[in-house]
Amino acid sequence: MNSVLVFDIETVPDVAGLRRLGDIDAALSDEAVAELAFAARREKTGSDFLQHHLQRIVAISCVYRDREGFRVRSLGQPDDREGALIQSFFKVIERYAPQLVSWNGGGFDLPVLHYRALIHGVSAPRYWDMGQVDREFKFNNYISRYHTRHTDLMDLLALYQPRASAPLDALAKLCGFPGKMGMDGAQVWPAYRDGRIDEIRNYCETDVVNTYLMYCRFQLMRGDLSAPEYEEEIGIVKAALAEKPEPHWQDYLGGFDNVA
Numbered sequence: 001m002n003s004v005l006v007f008d009i010e011t012v013p014d015v016a017g018l019r020r021l022g023d024i025d026a027a028l029s030d031e032a033v034a035e036l037a038f039a040a041r042r043e044k045t046g047s048d049f050l051q052h053h054l055q056r057i058v059a060i061s062c063v064y065r066d067r068e069g070f071r072v073r074s075l076g077q078p079d080d081r082e083g084a085l086i087q088s089f090f091k092v093i094e095r096y097a098p099q100l101v102s103w104n105g106g107g108f109d110l111p112v113l114h115y116r117a118l119i120h121g122v123s124a125p126r127y128w129d130m131g132q133v134d135r136e137f138k139f140n141n142y143i144s145r146y147h148t149r150h151t152d153l154m155d156l157l158a159l160y161q162p163r164a165s166a167p168l169d170a171l172a173k174l175c176g177f178p179g180k181m182g183m184d185g186a187q188v189w190p191a192y193r194d195g196r197i198d199e200i201r202n203y204c205e206t207d208v209v210n211t212y213l214m215y216c217r218f219q220l221m222r223g224d225l226s227a228p229e230y231e232e233e234i235g236i237v238k239a240a241l242a243e244k245p246e247p248h249w250q251d252y253l254g255g256f257d258n259v260a
Helices: 013-022 030-047 082-097 107-120 151-156 168-172 185-193 199-221 227-242 246-254
Strands: 004-013 055-066 071-076 098-102 150-152
Touching: 004 030, 004 082, 004 107, 004 185, 004 199, 013 030, 013 055, 013 107, 055 082, 055 107, 055 199, 071 199, 071 227, 082 185, 098 107, 098 151, 107 150, 107 151, 107 168, 150 151, 151 199, 168 199, 185 199, 199 227, 199 246, 227 246
Parallel strands: 004 098, 098 150
Antiparallel strands: 004 055, 055 071
C-alpha cells in the first residue's frame, strides 16, 4: 500500500498582515481590522472571503494511511506559530513523499500553504521538485494540475468545472458519512477570537476524516478497491476512531449511516 496523506487547513484573517498593508489606526482591535477587510472585500466582490495570501493558518490536520495503519491528528501544538505548523506539513512530504489527497486543496489549501510558506521562509524542496532532483517527479509531481501525486477530489469529481463542484459536507452525508461536526468554516474566526483553538483542531480533524472516507468511496468507484476491500477499510477507520478517547470522535462515530 502506498502511503496516503489527506490534509485540511483552517484559517483566520491575517490581522498583522492587514495592518502592515493598510493605513489602519493602531488603536483598532483585531476584530475591527478584520471587519474592515471583510467590508472592503464585500464591496469589491460581493463576498467577504479574503484573498488567499491574507489567510493565516491556525490548524493543519492530516490522515496518514500506510501499511502501519490509519492515523489522524493535527500537526504541532495548539500554540505553535504558523510557520512551524507549515514546516511540519512539508517535513512529512520531505520524508515520505506520500500521495496527497484533499477536498478543494488545489483551489484553497495548497495556494494558502504556498503563500504562507513563502512569507515565513519555509523550506519544501521535495514538494516543489518537478524532476530537477528526482526524475520520477518530472512525470508525476505535486505541482502539475493533471498529475496524480496530489488528488483534489472536489476538482476531479467536478471534471475541473467550478460550476459542478460539490461541498464536502453534503456529499459526505449523501454517502452515509457523518459530515461536518462542531462548526463550519464560517465559525472558525469567532472560535479563534474566543480562544477555542482545540475545538478548531477537532473540527479540522473530523473534516479530514470525511475527506479520507470520500477518497475510499472514490477508490471503490474507480475499481482500486473491491467492495469487500472498501467495507474492510471503512471498518478499519471506525475501529481506529473508536480507540480514541476524545469526545469528538465518539460524536463522529455516532454520525455514521448504517448503509455506508
